[in-house]
Amino acid sequence: MSITQQHALDTYRAQHLGEIPPPAPGTYDRQTTRELRGRLEFRAVLTGRPARGRLRRALGRLVRPRPRSAC
Structure with a gap:
């Protein structure tokens, strides 16, 4: 049984059980x-x-912020 078929069966049961x-x-x-x-x-x-x-990059930004460009 595929995931889609199982979901359809679960939805049908839930509908009939309220x-x-x-x-x-x-x-x-x-x-x-x-x-x-x-x-x-x-x-x-x-x-x-x-x-x-992501965590390492966030911690790195706190420790050594990047210089902002003048553009």
Whole structure:
């Protein structure tokens, strides 16, 4: 059974039971991925490993701000 078929079945069941239908597949994928990445970066910092990605860039901007261009 595909994801789409499972979602259709779950929606049908929810409708007949008077419940709220489930969200469509993939609705919260980006949010979940960002939260997982943030949690992993936070754990890395707590264990003493260097931060990577967005967290490292944000911390780097606080420590040494970029000079602004005159243009």
